[in-house]
Amino acid sequence: GQQLNQSPQSMFIQEGEDVSMNCTSSSIFNTWLWYKQDPGEGPVLLIALYKAGELTSNGRLTAQFGITRKDSFLNISASIPSDVGIYFCAGVTQGGSEKLVFGKGMKLTVNP
């Protein structure tokens, strides 16, 4: 089945630093999504990308949809302690019922 490779798996940063993470796939996706999950909670949508090459921001978050439609990255600028959590990328499959395929997640720790 389709799989998304997400890296890095974890990061430890100081408050105020920027962080980047990316996701690659062997398959093409027409929609890329980035979610954040807090412990014991469901994922919350951060950013949705619909067009190859698209660059979208949501506050301190910026995400881009790769030109090949096989990759995407997410940047968080000026991190704060509440950015702690697990970040997942997800691609939306095509044809019939559109389903989400998730990456393995990146655990972010922010030291105050």
Added chain:
Amino acid sequence: GAVVSQHPSWVICKSGTSVKIECRSLDFQATTMFWYRQFPKQSLMLMATSNEGSKATYEQGVEKDKFLINHASLTLSTLTVTSAHPEDSSFYICSAHRRGHSSYEQYFGPGTRLTVT
């Protein structure tokens, strides 16, 4: 808006018993609901897609007779884990697709932690 609830938030049951988990869309109608399973430190894995008024579609490797899904209304889907075993212990998360919107708009519930002893 677009709130999804799950009940219970956690449950402990004995091996061999059945457990029902409810997923509700509180302020919108959901034509499609999705059930995921997440093991510790793992990603979300889609188990099945549930459409209102029809049979659920299960992903490869998911036993439909073990994980019974019912989507009887536009705001409620249930997942019943039958004859649960310790290996079924996991975090079960549902999501709901808002009627009239594209499928990527899935709103996730807070999850249900199932522990089978």
